Amino acid sequence: MTPKEISQRLNADGFQVTYQDTAPDPHIEVPRESIYDVAKHLRDNPDLAFDSLMCLSGLDYTERMEVAYQILSYQHRHRVTLKVQCPKDDPVIPTVSKVWPTADWHEREAYDLVGMRFEGHDDLRRILLPEDWEGHPLQKDYESPDKWHDIPLTNIPKNSTDEGN
Amino acid sequence: MKETKELNLPLGPELNKWELLSKGEDPFGEQMTLQMGPQHPATHGVLRLELETDGEAVTKITPYIGYLHRCFEKVAESVTYPQVVPYCDRMDYLAGMNMCLGYVLAVEKLMEIEVNDRVQTLRVMVNELNRIASHCVALATYGLDIGAWTPLLYLFQAREHILDILEELSGARMLFNYIRIGGLAKDIPDNGWTKKVENFLGYFEPKIPELNDLLSYNKIFIERTANVGAMSQEIAIAYGVTGPNLRATGFDYDMRRDAPYSGYENYEFEPQLGSGEQGKPGDCWDRYIVRVREMGESMKIIRQALDRLPEGDVQEKIPKNFNKMPVGEVYTSTEAPRGELGIYLVSDGTKIPYRVKARSGAYCSVSALPAFASGVLIADLVAIVASIDIVLGEVDR
Amino acid sequence: MIIPAEYISLLISIVYTAGVVVFVLLFVLLCNWLERKISAHMQDRLGPMETGGWHGWAQPIADAIKLLLKEDIIPAAADSKLFRIAPYIVFMGSLAGFAVLPFASNLIGTDLNIGVYYVIAVTSIVVIGLLMAGWSSNNKWSLYGAMRSASQMISYEIPVALALLVPVIAAGSMSMNEIVQNQAGGFWNWYVFKTMPFSLIAFIIYFWASLAESNRAPFDLPEAESELVAGYFTEYSGIRFAFFFLAEYSDMFVVSAIAATVFLGGWHAPFPFLSFIPGIVWFVSKAAFLVLVQMWLRWTLPRLRVDQLMHICWKIFLPFSFVNLLLVSLWVVLKG
Numbered sequence: 001m002t003p004k005e006i007s008q009r010l011n012a013d014g015f016q017v018t019y020q021d022t023a024p025d026p027h028i029e030v031p032r033e034s035i036y037d038v039a040k041h042l043r044d045n046p047d048l049a050f051d052s053l054m055c056l057s058g059l060d061y062t063e064r065m066e067v068a069y070q071i072l073s074y075q076h077r078h079r080v081t082l083k084v085q086c087p088k089d090d091p092v093i094p095t096v097s098k099v100w101p102t103a104d105w106h107e108r109e110a111y112d113l114v115g116m117r118f119e120g121h122d123d124l125r126r127i128l129l130p131e132d133w134e135g136h137p138l139q140k141d142y143e144s145p146d147k148w149h150d151i152p153l154t155n156i157p158k159n160s161t162d163e164g165n
Numbered sequence: 166m167k168e169t170k171e172l173n174l175p176l177g178p179e180l181n182k183w184e185l186l187s188k189g190e191d192p193f194g195e196q197m198t199l200q201m202g203p204q205h206p207a208t209h210g211v212l213r214l215e216l217e218t219d220g221e222a223v224t225k226i227t228p229y230i231g232y233l234h235r236c237f238e239k240v241a242e243s244v245t246y247p248q249v250v251p252y253c254d255r256m257d258y259l260a261g262m263n264m265c266l267g268y269v270l271a272v273e274k275l276m277e278i279e280v281n282d283r284v285q286t287l288r289v290m291v292n293e294l295n296r297i298a299s300h301c302v303a304l305a306t307y308g309l310d311i312g313a314w315t316p317l318l319y320l321f322q323a324r325e326h327i328l329d330i331l332e333e334l335s336g337a338r339m340l341f342n343y344i345r346i347g348g349l350a351k352d353i354p355d356n357g358w359t360k361k362v363e364n365f366l367g368y369f370e371p372k373i374p375e376l377n378d379l380l381s382y383n384k385i386f387i388e389r390t391a392n393v394g395a396m397s398q399e400i401a402i403a404y405g406v407t408g409p410n411l412r413a414t415g416f417d418y419d420m421r422r423d424a425p426y427s428g429y430e431n432y433e434f435e436p437q438l439g440s441g442e443q444g445k446p447g448d449c450w451d452r453y454i455v456r457v458r459e460m461g462e463s464m465k466i467i468r469q470a471l472d473r474l475p476e477g478d479v480q481e482k483i484p485k486n487f488n489k490m491p492v493g494e495v496y497t498s499t500e501a502p503r504g505e506l507g508i509y510l511v512s513d514g515t516k517i518p519y520r521v522k523a524r525s526g527a528y529c530s531v532s533a534l535p536a537f538a539s540g541v542l543i544a545d546l547v548a549i550v551a552s553i554d555i556v557l558g559e560v561d562r
Numbered sequence: 563m564i565i566p567a568e569y570i571s572l573l574i575s576i577v578y579t580a581g582v583v584v585f586v587l588l589f590v591l592l593c594n595w596l597e598r599k600i601s602a603h604m605q606d607r608l609g610p611m612e613t614g615g616w617h618g619w620a621q622p623i624a625d626a627i628k629l630l631l632k633e634d635i636i637p638a639a640a641d642s643k644l645f646r647i648a649p650y651i652v653f654m655g656s657l658a659g660f661a662v663l664p665f666a667s668n669l670i671g672t673d674l675n676i677g678v679y680y681v682i683a684v685t686s687i688v689v690i691g692l693l694m695a696g697w698s699s700n701n702k703w704s705l706y707g708a709m710r711s712a713s714q715m716i717s718y719e720i721p722v723a724l725a726l727l728v729p730v731i732a733a734g735s736m737s738m739n740e741i742v743q744n745q746a747g748g749f750w751n752w753y754v755f756k757t758m759p760f761s762l763i764a765f766i767i768y769f770w771a772s773l774a775e776s777n778r779a780p781f782d783l784p785e786a787e788s789e790l791v792a793g794y795f796t797e798y799s800g801i802r803f804a805f806f807f808l809a810e811y812s813d814m815f816v817v818s819a820i821a822a823t824v825f826l827g828g829w830h831a832p833f834p835f836l837s838f839i840p841g842i843v844w845f846v847s848k849a850a851f852l853v854l855v856q857m858w859l860r861w862t863l864p865r866l867r868v869d870q871l872m873h874i875c876w877k878i879f880l881p882f883s884f885v886n887l888l889l890v891s892l893w894v895v896l897k898g
Binding site for chain 2: 601604605606607702703706779780782783786787788789790791861862863864865866867868869870
């Protein structure tokens with residue numbers, strides 16, 4: 001099925017999703033309240049059978065945040081991108097890690113780097129950055145700290161790369 | 166070693182220690198927490214596994230990653246599109262060509278650039294060469310972790326030849342920066358480079374049976390790996406495990422054949438599947454042998470690429486600066502040696518990518534570890550970690 | 563001046579002991595170099611080529627100097643006393659075995675009438691040293707290594723002892739010298755061939771079990787580098803590490819030398835017309851040959867797993883050696 005057909009199919013099954021024909025890759029917009037149900041439906045419906053989540057990425061658009069899900073059906077060999085939006089001041093999205101266990105670590109990564117929370121996730125801890133890191137570096141308004149535990153992060157002598165040797 | 170807890174359990178003949186342990190209770194304080202890594206010879210870099218052990222048996226595994234996090238995604242948001250390419254090399258430093266190809270295909274899809282046949286053929290060729298080199302390291306370190314030293318050197322020798330070939334092509338031995346947006350860095354050198362590739366294939370062909378004699382069908386090696394850490398297809402698919410690890414479970418899916426990119430549809434090859442030849446399907450031995458056989462398939466592809474290598478220009482016309490990028494987002498997936506490399510690229514029209522997300526195969530393989538590797542011995546865990554073939558550069562990015 | 567006789571014998575023992583220690587040191591240096599070169603050539607590389615000129619012959623000397631000069635680190639949380647003593651106990655255990663090795667017909671520390679028994683007993687001291695090292699390091703990986711080595715060495719002592727009893731029964735003596743003397747007159751009189759097939763089976767069991775006894779591949783689990791970092795000597799450095807190293811290599815020699823003594827005719831030449839060559843040459847070359855086989859195996863085979871190791875010991879070696887022992891006893895009785 002093409003993404004458009006999948007979107008129509010979801011609409012027919014009673015989900016309020018919208019098809020966005022963006023170039024080059026189209027995607028399906030899913031309201032954030034229903035992402036869990038949509039995901040479950042996508043996985044369990046034999047015509048859709050999206051058994052695998054390939055990638056989950058968090059995105060920061062300054063005024064809103066988005067999560068993009070690239071899902072794949074090995075059975076039917078079709079792929080589609082889902083997107084969920086949330087406002088920046090309330091970046092909470094229901095987890096899909098119960099539907100696709102791949103999401104477990106990917107949601108942790110999105111939380112770690114981009115800063116959205118996944119409601120219902122069992123173990124939402126930082127994964128790539130140290131546990132006591134402050135802030136979420138892939139947010140667009142993130143400012144790198146000067147120090148982390150007395151280790152200078154920005155204070156590198158200016159001439160160390162040019163004339164150091 | 167934990168201190169023994171206060172016992173307020175009904176102590177009596179019905180109290181079964183193993184029953185309690187299997188429920189995750191530890192009334193006698195017999196479980197020991199063991200930190201395997203980040204500095205440990207068998208964790209292939211800086212993976213840390215927190216193990217709950219009962220004697221030699223591992224009852225629980227918690228992986229911790231991030232020790233090799235080099236902020237690929239953050240860096241990619243601060244440099245221009247072509248400048249991201251060298252950082253891609255550094256993700257999976259054993260398969261730089263494959264990493265670059267994934268990113269470059271994403272940018273080309275975004276910019277709607279079609280590259281000519283020569284570029285595609287050369288890309289396929291260097292990718293497969295790099296795949297062989299990467300599998301060589303994977304198998305070599307696998308043997309080393311099981312305690313077989315000698316195969317390591319033989320496989321590194323073969324890899325050395327590939328690195329020489331790729332060095333002549335790109336000037337670098339590991340971090341090639343050879344595949345560029347819209348083409349390649351330079352054409353092949355005109356001193357009989359293709360002849361050298363042919364020579365290598367002739368040299369490497371008999372090395373695979375030699376490896377089989379030395380390691381693959383060694384009785385001890387089979388005893389150590391067969392029936393150990395069998396990953397079921399359900400777990401593999403649920404956790405997004407891809408590449409050779411998925412094929413080892415017997416699941417027939419290879420991106421190069423099923424979702425071809427860069428002209429892979431023009432080549433004849435067979436994805437190699439694990440069949441439980443020595444034990445259960447998807448066990449450590451299957452993951453091993455799939456990689457061995459995949460090297461043979463890669464050689465087939467390289468031979469075909471050498472035969473059909475057309476003439477042409479190796480760099481398409483692309484805009485000088487990337488000021489007028491199309492706005493949009495793309496997701497491309499390629500078959501890297503350690504599973505699907507997905508690049509999710511968001512462009513806002515400026516010359517700097519708005520967001521680059523790299524989905525790596527090894528990341529998902531590690532995340533599946535607790536699901537299929539609990540309840541083994543420490544020595545088995547070493548075999549399992551070696552068999553899923555992780556490169557921490559790719560896991561942590 | 564008259565020196566009392568007991569002083570002379572004491573002097574002789576001291577000189578002999580010193581000679582053995584020097585022999586061990588030289589042998590370990592040679593073995594170290596050989597192991598490097600053998601592994602290198604098996605792996606299609608050259609190994610050390612620079613130090614000392616000819617094929618890097620001085621590399622082990624350089625290594626020894628490096629180990630001597632290195633800082634001796636004792637972890638703060640270690641049990642300092644045990645930690646310090648452990649390597650010497652390990653080395654002592656393997657060195658004590660040399661006391662009854664008959665290098666030649668008259669070159670033997672002491673010809674105990676329970677020589678074989680003594681060797682089996684005294685080499686078990688090594689286990690205590692390894693346990694001490696592993697426990698006192700206060701490192702979980704070391705503890706694993708120590709536990710593995712304890713279980714492995716104690717288990718494998720049984721097949722080793724049972725296998726050694728076969729030639730003892732055939733010879734009717736436990737004295738090393740007597741066992742060797744019974745094998746005089748050509749290689750067909752060696753116990754490995756003499757009481758076919760029992761002693762051949764015993765020899766094979768002994769050789770494999772002795773690999774486990776001396777923690778060599780494919781039974782090198784206690785120090786399995788890729789699993790336990792380095793096992794019981796993870797925390798050791800410098801001279802104390804060097805003692806473990808010495809102990810490992812001298813252990814290799816001891817187990818090989820015992821095999822050469824009881825199975826391969828000791829100092830006897832394989833053919834009577836070759837007996838003009840001194841016995842010590844035959845003895846050392848037989849032991850060295852077995853050491854080379856050990857190295858060859860190490861660089862060829864992967865490592866076993868703990869349960870497989872125990873399986874081989876208790877379910878394969880042990881029944882075989884018991885039946886073997888029974889049959890050889892029967893055979894000796896029937897033969898009269």
